[in-house]
Amino acid sequence: MNAIDQIPTKREDLAGLAGDIERVEAIFSSWDETQRNAVEAYRRAIEDLHGEALRRLVRGLKDEPAALAAMKQAVTDEVVYAVLRRHNILKPSLSERVEAALDGVRPMLASHGGNVELVNVRPPAIEVRFVGACDGCPASALTFHAGVKKAVEEACPEITDIIQIKGMSNAADNDSVRFVSPFALGAVGGWHLVCRLDEIPQGGISAVVVGGQNVILSRQEGVVSCFQNACAHLGMELDGGSIDEGIITCPYHGFRYDLSSGECLTAPEVALQSHAVRVIGNRVEVRLSS
Template identity: 30%
Template sequence: MAPPTLPGLHDSQDDAQWRTAGERIQTLLDASSSGGAVARERAEQLVREVTDLYGAVLMRMMEVALAADPGLADRFAADDLVASLLLVHGLHPYDVERRVSDALDSVRPYLGSHGGDVSLLGVADGVVRLQFQGSCKTCPSSSITLELAVEDAVRAAAPEIASIEVVAADKDPSAGLIPADSLLTRLRSNGHRSTAWQPVPELAELSDGEVGGFRVSGTTTLVCRMGDDVFAYRDQCPSCTGTLAGAQLSGAVLRCPGCGAGFDVVHAGAGVGGDRHLEPIPVLMRDGVLSMATPQEVA
C-alpha cells in the first residue's frame, strides 16, 4: 500500500499553480534579458539567493521533522509537489536507486498496455541500467511510447543521473521482443521528430468509455478513457486515412466512423483482424497533471 500523501497539499486548488512556478520563473528570467546582460545576471543572482535561502530552511525543517517522526519521509516522498521541491535542493529522503525503482513501478501498467515490461538492473556512477521484456503488439512506433514513458519517469525521479543504459534481453523469436537498440535511441535518430511534453489537464475530465478530440501543440489527437487509464492516438485512421472524429468505443475497440475498421485502444492501437494500427501518443501523469508527448519538427 502506498504511503499517504500530505493532507491539504495535493487537494489544494492552488496546487497546479505551484507545479508550474518553475516555468513562470524561467519566463521572467528570459524577459529580464531585454534589459541587457547586467539585468539578466542580477535577476539570476536574485533567484539563486532566494533558492539557497529556502533550501537552507527546508534542510533544517527536514532534520527537525524526521527526528520527531521518521515516518514522515514516506509521506514527503509520496507527495509529488513536496518531493519535486526536495529534489531541487538535494533533500529527497530516498536514494537514487529507490527513486528510480518507484518511478518504473509507476509506469509499469502503461508498459503492460504495450505488451512490455522493464527491470532495473542497478544504478552505479550515475548510470541507470535497464532491461526490457515483453512482446510489442504493434509496429516499432509502440517502442517509442515506451521510451518516452520510461525515460521521462526515470529522469523526473532522478534528475542527477548521467545516462540510461539498456541491456538486451535473451531473444525469443516467437515472442516478437522489442529490440533493445530501438529503445532510448529512436527519438534521437535521423528521420524521427523530437517530442515535448505538454500538460493537458482537460484529459482528466473524460469519463469512463468516453472519446474526445484534443488539439495539442498543433497535433490533433483522439483520447480514450478506459477506467482509470487514458490512451491517446493521432487522429488518423490507418485504413482509410480519414479522421477519427465521431468514433465510439465498444469495449476496448475503437471503430473508425468512415470505414468501420476497429482498433484495440488498450493494446497500443493494434488493428482488430488486420495488421494496420493507430499511431500512439504517450500520456503520463507528470507533476500531478496529465501530459501528452507531442511530436515537434526537428530543425
C-alpha cells in the first residue's frame, strides 16, 4: 500500500476534508519537478471544470426566487461556502474583510507584545478590542486611530463606526513606564529627556524644542502624547490654541485636533505628526519621528 492509499476517505467536515488535501499535497511535494508540474496542471484543470460548472449552476438558478432562497440556505454550510469562495463565486463576507484588514496591522502589534480581536460586526459598526500589551497601553489611542481604524476604513468603506471595547487590563494605572505605539511614525534616533511629568499641565499642553524641532506635549487623563507643533493645515504653531476636553483648536484657522491621537476633527484625512513618548518615573522622554 502506498502513501496515497493510506489517506482516509469519506470525511464530511471541512477541517477533515482540507486536512486530507494537505496530506496529499505533502506527498506531491517530495516528487520531482516534472511530476509536480503534471499534478499542478491536473489540479488546475479539475478546478477550472468545477468552477465553471458551479458558475453556470448559480447563473441558471439565481433568477428563480425559490432556488435563490435554497442557495442562500446552502451557503450556510461550511463546506459549500468554502468551495464557492475558493472559486470566487461568493464574495468574502464583511467579517472576513475586516479580519483581513486587522491581519495587516497585527504584525506591528505583535512586535510590541499585543494584538487586536474582532468582537462584533453590526454594520455599519464593528467592535474591536486590544489584547496583550496593547490592552490598557497609554499609546493605544494612537494605535487605534493610526493603525486599526485606518486599516478597516480603507478595506471596508461601508463600516463607518469603529468602536474600541476596553479590555480588563490595569496597565494604565502604572506610572513607571508608558509604552509607545508601534504606529508612531518612523521613529528614528534615541530618546531625549525633555521635561518632568509635573511640568505638563493636566488637561493641557507644554511646548518644547526637541532636537531642533518644535513639539507639543499633551497630558490628558494621565496619558502623555507628543506631536509636532504644527497644524496639518498650513503648518502654523498650535501651542497658542484653546483646549477644551482634550481637543485643541488651531488659533489661526480653527482646525481642531484630538490630543490623545492627533486625529483632525475638521478634516479627517489629515492628522498631526506624532512622536514617540514615554514616561519613566517623573521623566518624560521623546523620540523624534522621521
